[in-house]
Amino acid sequence: MTTSAGSAALxxxxxxxxxxxxxxxxPTREKTKKRPxxxxxxxxxxxxxxxxxxxxxxxxxxLINAFKSPADYATSGPLDLPQALSFEGIRTFWAxxxxxxxxxxxxxxxSVVAVxxxxxxxxxxxxxxxxxxxxxxxxxxIFLMANLVPQEMLFDPLFKLYDDLGLLSNPWSVxxxxxxxxxxxxxxxxxxxxxxxxxxxxxxxxxxxxxRWRSLRSVIVxxxxxxxxxxxxxxxxxxxxxxxxxxxxxxxxxxLTVPLLLEQLNGERQTDTTTLIAGTLISIIPTIIFFLIxxxxxxxxxxxxxxx
Amino acid sequence: MTTTxxxxxxxxxxxxxxxxxxxxxxxPQRDGGKWGYWLYFIPGIALVGLIIFYPIVRNxxxxxxxWRGGRAEETFAGLDNWIALFQDDEFxxxxxxxxxxxxxxxxxxxxxxxxxxxxxxDVVGRRFGGGLSSFLRATYYLPxxxxxxxxxxxxxxxxKPNSEGVLNQxxxxxxxxxxxxxxxxxxxxxxxxxxxxxxxxIQIGYPIVIFMAALQRVDPELYEASELxxxxxxxxxxxxxxxxxRPEVFVVSLTTTIAALKVFAPVFILxxxxxxxxxxxxxxxxxxxxxxxxxxxxxATIASAVFIVVTIVAxxxxxxxxxxxxxxx
Numbered sequence: 001m002t003t004s005a006g007s008a009a010l011x012x013x014x015x016x017x018x019x020x021x022x023x024x025x026x027p028t029r030e031k032t033k034k035r036p037x038x039x040x041x042x043x044x045x046x047x048x049x050x051x052x053x054x055x056x057x058x059x060x061x062x063l064i065n066a067f068k069s070p071a072d073y074a075t076s077g078p079l080d081l082p083q084a085l086s087f088e089g090i091r092t093f094w095a096x097x098x099x100x101x102x103x104x105x106x107x108x109x110x111s112v113v114a115v116x117x118x119x120x121x122x123x124x125x126x127x128x129x130x131x132x133x134x135x136x137x138x139x140x141x142i143f144l145m146a147n148l149v150p151q152e153m154l155f156d157p158l159f160k161l162y163d164d165l166g167l168l169s170n171p172w173s174v175x176x177x178x179x180x181x182x183x184x185x186x187x188x189x190x191x192x193x194x195x196x197x198x199x200x201x202x203x204x205x206x207x208x209x210x211x212r213w214r215s216l217r218s219v220i221v222x223x224x225x226x227x228x229x230x231x232x233x234x235x236x237x238x239x240x241x242x243x244x245x246x247x248x249x250x251x252x253x254x255x256l257t258v259p260l261l262l263e264q265l266n267g268e269r270q271t272d273t274t275t276l277i278a279g280t281l282i283s284i285i286p287t288i289i290f291f292l293i294x295x296x297x298x299x300x301x302x303x304x305x306x307x308x
Numbered sequence: 309m310t311t312t313x314x315x316x317x318x319x320x321x322x323x324x325x326x327x328x329x330x331x332x333x334x335x336p337q338r339d340g341g342k343w344g345y346w347l348y349f350i351p352g353i354a355l356v357g358l359i360i361f362y363p364i365v366r367n368x369x370x371x372x373x374x375w376r377g378g379r380a381e382e383t384f385a386g387l388d389n390w391i392a393l394f395q396d397d398e399f400x401x402x403x404x405x406x407x408x409x410x411x412x413x414x415x416x417x418x419x420x421x422x423x424x425x426x427x428x429x430d431v432v433g434r435r436f437g438g439g440l441s442s443f444l445r446a447t448y449y450l451p452x453x454x455x456x457x458x459x460x461x462x463x464x465x466x467x468k469p470n471s472e473g474v475l476n477q478x479x480x481x482x483x484x485x486x487x488x489x490x491x492x493x494x495x496x497x498x499x500x501x502x503x504x505x506x507x508x509x510i511q512i513g514y515p516i517v518i519f520m521a522a523l524q525r526v527d528p529e530l531y532e533a534s535e536l537x538x539x540x541x542x543x544x545x546x547x548x549x550x551x552x553x554r555p556e557v558f559v560v561s562l563t564t565t566i567a568a569l570k571v572f573a574p575v576f577i578l579x580x581x582x583x584x585x586x587x588x589x590x591x592x593x594x595x596x597x598x599x600x601x602x603x604x605x606x607x608a609t610i611a612s613a614v615f616i617v618v619t620i621v622a623x624x625x626x627x628x629x630x631x632x633x634x635x636x637x
Binding site: 037040041044045047048049051052055056058059061062077078079120123124126127130131132133139142143144145146147148149150151152153154155156157158161176177179180181183184187212237240241243244258259260262263265266273276277280283284287290291295 | 333344345346348349351352353355356358359360361362363364366367424427428431432435436444446447448450451453454455456457458460461462463464465466472474477478481509512513540541566569570572573576577591594595598604607608611612614615618619622
């Protein structure tokens with residue numbers, strides 16, 4: 001497992017994944033850098049840079065066109081730079097849609113899901129990985145299933161369930177659903193992590209008279225905290241990006257999330273192109289900010305649990 | 309997910325824990341033995357039962373019934389729905405499309421991702437500086453975190469038909485003649501091609517980041533030594549990079565294949581299954597039948613079929629993985 005799951009301070013036996021991989025690297029690096037670069041290396045660099053340019057190109061186009069007036073867009077087309085900086089598209093988008101509301105809905109749903117799903121994952125994996133309850137391989141299998149089930153399978157029964165409970169168009173319908181879906185993954189990941197949790201620490205805590213709950217709260221959670229924060233960031237983003245089930249459960253204009261608001265705008269025939277582009281750009285901004293803040297966590301995190 | 313984000317790395321069970329349930333808990337006990345751990349399970353089990361397990365059972369059951377939905381009676385249909393499914397041209401076509409989706413979400417991103425990750429790590433990172441390689445990695449990863457709905461709207465705008473479309477204008481500017489292709493609504497080829505390009509665009513960052521992290525494990529001395537022995541970039545790629553990150557290649561293929569089989573949003577947003585239902589994928593078909601169809605029993609049959617296929621693929625993958633691990637050990 002390539003997580004930074006353990007912490008460097010932890011005196012763990014060498015055979016567990018609870019150690020840091022920092023120390024290596026470096027020394028030889030400077031040497032190789034000095035050797036003249038071969039043409040092959042320049043070609044490879046050119047290829048990967050070109051690839052990256054292709055990837056960002058659509059987003060750059062978005063940026064250029066979000067600041068054009070409708071008239072400018074109509075005459076100059078999407079490939080030219082704007083003749084004058086115009087905020088008309090952005091203003092129209094802002095005036096005609098309740099974006100702050102959608103933004104708040106998205107933030108509220110994703111944050112609550114991230115926190116609750118991590119807590120639930122910790123409880124589940126505590127029973128599986130530390131408690132080693134009977135039949136745990138079957139239980140893990142059930143949680144694994146939650147990762148495999150296609151969402152359109154959940155859609156109809158859950159729609160009826162939330163309808164009966166009066167939770168349709170209520171953020172809690174989406175929250176409950178995704179707490180379960182995300183925690184299924186979290187349980188799966190954390191169970192194997194806790195399964196190899198250093199026994200000495202647990203025993204030491206027990207000798208000191210810690211109860212089960214106390215060991216979990218004051219010993220286990222602090223040690224696996226780095227993994228938990230990675231999970232939380234991921235649950236937040238995954239929930240933020242969800243589409244199908246929120247589309248099914250949230251129908252009033254007050255309850256829309258950011259992706260749903262944009263999709264609705266896209267579906268309306270009379271939507272002006274510059275308004276749509278401005279809306280797309282504004283919808284991307286929170287994601288980009290989040291990406292910049294958590295870039296390191298993200299790139300480190302998606303490898304968490306991938307391979308041991 | 310996307311995997312899209314949609315893309316959840318799977319962890320696997322450590323082997324020794326599968327041996328049986330009789331092992332003691334890992335904290336020495338005094339207060340009431342192991343049953344106390346079940347308390348921690350109550351919320352998790354109850355919620356998974358209600359939100360995941362109940363719908364699965366309900367769908368599987370419904371696949372043997374005809375049901376108009378709402379307050380209508382469910383009438384027992386036996387195997388009718390399943391027989392109809394295998395004779396349904398739209399369903400078969402939607403599964404054929406899945407092969408193309410697998411190419412766009414699994415095969416191309418994994419292969420291209422391998423080359424890019426190796427180039428970024430081995431060449432750019434070591435010869436041109438780690439900062440540049442991290443920056444490029446982040447750029448490739450960017451589409452992964454965009455909401456799929458946003459990415460879909462963006463591509464829908466780029467691919468607008470006639471002279472309005474950005475891509476059409478771009479091609480007109482290059483070729484000098486008027487290009488007016490109706491990318492999404494014109495023909496099956498261009499519509500499916502567009503969906504595939506969107507998928508590749510979204511998916512490419514995922515293998516790159518995973519593979520680059522895997523390469524951190526490789527001892528840099530290994531590269532240094534092979535370089536001194538005169539191995540060129542391609543030889544190092546074949547002899548060091550590829551064998552080292554084989555486990556990650558496996559995980560990436562598994563997770564993206566599952567995501568591909570369940571794919572929904574790109575089709576929903578870009579083409580709505582059109583033109584003429586030609587870009588249907590099973591999940592979209594099931595969704596559409598649930599919403600617009602007259603028999604929810606049939607919709608449940610499609611959804612159940614997707615679920616069964618996903619489960620089988622996951623089991624096969626995990627089996628093969630365990631076997632290859634045993635061989636290595």
